[in-house]
Amino acid sequence: MSSPQTHLAALLPKSGASVAHTIDSRPTPSPSPSEILIKITATAINPVDWKVRDLGFFHSQWPAILGSDAAGTVAAVGSDVQSSFQVGERVFFQGIIGRYESCTFQQYCVMPAALVGRTPKKVGDEEAAGVSLATLAVVTGFYDQTGQGLSPPPWEEGGEKVGKGKAAVVLGGSSSVGQYAVQFARLSGFERVVTNSSSKHFEHLKGLGATQVLDRSQADAGEFGKAVGGLDVGFVYDAISEKETQRLGVEILHALGKKGNVICVQGVNDEAKAEGEKVGVEVKQIMGLGSKPELRPLSEPLMKALGGEDGWIAKGQLVPNRVEVVNGGLKGLDDALEKNKKGVSGVKVVIKPQESA
Numbered sequence: 035m036s037s038p039q040t041h042l043a044a045l046l047p048k049s050g051a052s053v054a055h056t057i058d059s060r061p062t063p064s065p066s067p068s069e070i071l072i073k074i075t076a077t078a079i080n081p082v083d084w085k086v087r088d089l090g091f092f093h094s095q096w097p098a099i100l101g102s103d104a105a106g107t108v109a110a111v112g113s114d115v116q117s118s119f120q121v122g123e124r125v126f127f128q129g130i131i132g133r134y135e136s137c138t139f140q141q142y143c144v145m146p147a148a149l150v151g152r153t154p155k156k157v158g159d160e161e162a163a164g165v166s167l168a169t170l171a172v173v174t175g176f177y178d179q180t181g182q183g184l185s186p187p188p189w190e191e192g193g194e195k196v197g198k199g200k201a202a203v204v205l206g207g208s209s210s211v212g213q214y215a216v217q218f219a220r221l222s223g224f225e226r227v228v229t230n231s232s233s234k235h236f237e238h239l240k241g242l243g244a245t246q247v248l249d250r251s252q253a254d255a256g257e258f259g260k261a262v263g264g265l266d267v268g269f270v271y272d273a274i275s276e277k278e279t280q281r282l283g284v285e286i287l288h289a290l291g292k293k294g295n296v297i298c299v300q301g302v303n304d305e306a307k308a309e310g311e312k313v314g315v316e317v318k319q320i321m322g323l324g325s326k327p328e329l330r331p332l333s334e335p336l337m338k339a340l341g342g343e344d345g346w347i348a349k350g351q352l353v354p355n356r357v358e359v360v361n362g363g364l365k366g367l368d369d370a371l372e373k374n375k376k377g378v379s380g381v382k383v384v385i386k387p388q389e390s391a
């Protein structure tokens with residue numbers, strides 16, 4: 035596979051909710067010795083993408099390239115990793131926010147090889163594109179010290195017994211992150227996995243490992259307490275992380291008489307934080323950026339555990355999100371961002387950058 039000298043990218047001229055992307059060509063980078071060049075065939079849309087677009091955080095130079103969740107094909111291999119990856123292999127990965135040559139709203143990018151997983155044959159690129167960011171958000175919240183600090187993680191010996199005799203509570207089980215949180219709770223051996231969603235997602239979440247799914251429009255802290263059934267609960271993982279869900283997390287732990295953590299994937303709400311402090315519950319935000327040096331002891335083995343023909347995805351031990359593809363390639367990016375912003379349930383929105391060629 036030969037690499038083009040230039041490729042198309044979606045460029046954001048400046049931040050702002052009404053700002054549209056422009057499609058332009060950029061020089062295609064060459065991989066450093068420890069990197070691979072990837073032809074991006076599918077990239078997923080996450081809430082962080084339209085929030086970065088609207089508010090401009092993580093970026094100081096414009097125009098900017100966004101996107102950090104993708105799958106594709108290896109187009110070139112750095113000299114130090116030629117024995118690890120071959121040109122033509124299918125891969126999935128979390129891009130690097132703020133490093134434009136490693137962002138995913140474009141047709142090619144470079145990535146450190148250690149942060150890339152192999153896409154199993156039975157999984158399409160559209161499905162694989164949405165795996166990395168959400169699983170890293172869960173892994174950081176579950177196993178990193180900035181989150182709950184559970185140890186060992188499930189890819190290490192004994193990791194499947196961490197939750198023995200305990201219950202895990204996941205708020206927002208039908209969200210992209212929530213679906214992976216349910217599955218990692220199962221992989222870590224939690225005896226009960228309690229979550230909430232709308233009723234149309236109940237059976238799907240039970241298939242992923244939830245032992246009880248509560249109606250999100252009705253279940254209060256008391257209902258969660260009953261569902262836990264007397265098992266120990268050390269934390270609540272809030273995959274939605276709005277004011278109401280953070281407060282519900284605090285209420286659940288307080289009702290159970292626990293002084294644990296509410297782990298959030300978005301900013302901590304001041305009111306929820308204050309309510310938690312009154313009852314000994316900490317509401318804490320995690321940042322699942324797998325390229326950060328302090329997270330690479332988790333992110334690198336995670337990608338190995340997920341990918342390949344002997345990994346969790348191929349074996350059916352971890353099921354990727356269902357997807358909804360927005361057509362038009364990079365030209366459809368703004369439509370895809372708006373679809374995600376308005377709210378989707380149970381699916382991951384995906385675009386295919388090569389359609390813009």
